[in-house]
Amino acid sequence: MTDPILFQPFQTGNVVLRNRIVISPMCQYSAGPDGLATDYHLVHLGCRAVGGAGLVMTEATSVLPHGRLSPRDLGIWDDAHVAPLARIASFLKEQGAAAGLQLAHGGRKAAEDTQGREAERLVGASAIPAGAGWRTPIALDEAEIRKTIDAFVEGARRAVRAGFDLIELHAAHGYLFHGFLSPIANRRTDAFGGSLENRARLLVSVAEAVRRVWTRPRPLWVRLSCVDRAAGGLRIEDSVEVARLLAPWVDAVDCSSGGIVEGDKVPQKPGFQLPFSRKIRHETGLATCGVGKLTTGLACERALARGDADVVAVARASLGDPHFPLRAAKELGVSLPYHREGLRTRDLYVRHRDVLRGKLTRFVATKLP
Numbered sequence: 001m002t003d004p005i006l007f008q009p010f011q012t013g014n015v016v017l018r019n020r021i022v023i024s025p026m027c028q029y030s031a032g033p034d035g036l037a038t039d040y041h042l043v044h045l046g047c048r049a050v051g052g053a054g055l056v057m058t059e060a061t062s063v064l065p066h067g068r069l070s071p072r073d074l075g076i077w078d079d080a081h082v083a084p085l086a087r088i089a090s091f092l093k094e095q096g097a098a099a100g101l102q103l104a105h106g107g108r109k110a111a112e113d114t115q116g117r118e119a120e121r122l123v124g125a126s127a128i129p130a131g132a133g134w135r136t137p138i139a140l141d142e143a144e145i146r147k148t149i150d151a152f153v154e155g156a157r158r159a160v161r162a163g164f165d166l167i168e169l170h171a172a173h174g175y176l177f178h179g180f181l182s183p184i185a186n187r188r189t190d191a192f193g194g195s196l197e198n199r200a201r202l203l204v205s206v207a208e209a210v211r212r213v214w215t216r217p218r219p220l221w222v223r224l225s226c227v228d229r230a231a232g233g234l235r236i237e238d239s240v241e242v243a244r245l246l247a248p249w250v251d252a253v254d255c256s257s258g259g260i261v262e263g264d265k266v267p268q269k270p271g272f273q274l275p276f277s278r279k280i281r282h283e284t285g286l287a288t289c290g291v292g293k294l295t296t297g298l299a300c301e302r303a304l305a306r307g308d309a310d311v312v313a314v315a316r317a318s319l320g321d322p323h324f325p326l327r328a329a330k331e332l333g334v335s336l337p338y339h340r341e342g343l344r345t346r347d348l349y350v351r352h353r354d355v356l357r358g359k360l361t362r363f364v365a366t367k368l369p
């Protein structure tokens with residue numbers, strides 16, 4: 001009998017996902033002040049690959065130090081970030097999952113207390129704070145816009161070196177790209193403001209520039225906040241047009257919503273964002289990722305069967321159960337050929353013996369007379 005759609009492979013670019021379950025980017029606030037990935041990230045992301053997901057995405061990974069969403073978020077603005085991220089990408093792929101990295105810049109919602117002089121570089125489309133109590137950002141001038149585009153290109157170049165299969169541009173939730181897209185946050189009168197095409201210019205320019213180093217057929221996705229849920233903000237019709245503008249460079253749209261205004265009330269209905277992914281999918285021909293309180297295998301399968309999306313992403317359900325794909329498979333009556341009950345003790349030792357030997361050497365050197 002044919003497997004449910006959820007457990008059928010899906011090809012994006014040159015990458016074939018073993019199933020259609022994506023682990024959404026989720027900030028873990030566990031990097032050091034230098035933005036380096038740690039053992040925590042290896043375990044957090046790695047166990048979700050072991051749990052059977054088709055694609056595992058890193059959290060929002062900033063291309064500039066002052067662009068982090070919190071001072072404990074990952075970075076990819078320096079060559080020093082490549083090796084620890086490569087270790088994670090390698091492990092994810094060893095477990096059969098595709099390794100994805102989300103490139104991000106927080107814009108006017110970036111952290112206030114990053115290190116050094118960069119701490120004051122809160123930037124955005126316009127000098128409009130994200131809400132009451134937020135700092136007022138500096139409106140990026142065209143020279144700084146060029147530097148920002150270059151930073152995304154360098155981030156993509158490092159993602160290549162780190163061995164990731166897929167990258168996603170974070171253009172949602174009130175961060176830099178979304179701030180340019182939304183008329184609520186963008187009051188510019190230059191080539192990056194006014195019409196929707198102008199407001200999308202930064203994001204489109206980054207997608208085009210990133211493609212010079214993240215060459216096809218490598219898959220490039222973008223996450224959009226498809227509606228602002230606020231008067232005068234983005235509508236789904238606007239996001240359909242943005243997706244069309246991006247179509248020459250991207251392979252899929254990851255469809256989220258909200259985040260541009262304070263007090264945004266998120267609907268509690270499971271699958272509340274699926275109408276956005278369905279509309280973009282059917283009106284642009286681009287593949288879409290559906291997300292939004294999809295907590296069971298049946299809910300995921302129904303979304304795919306209705307044509308709401310090509311793949312589905314889970315976040316909170318995965319935080320609560322790293323083996324969510326295995327639970328979903330059981331729910332849908334699927335036996336996963338790639339599931340392992342666990343590594344043998346010797347396998348674990350061989351895999352980690354260099355780390356264990358190093359820790360033992362340091363312990364002897366520091367603790368014994």
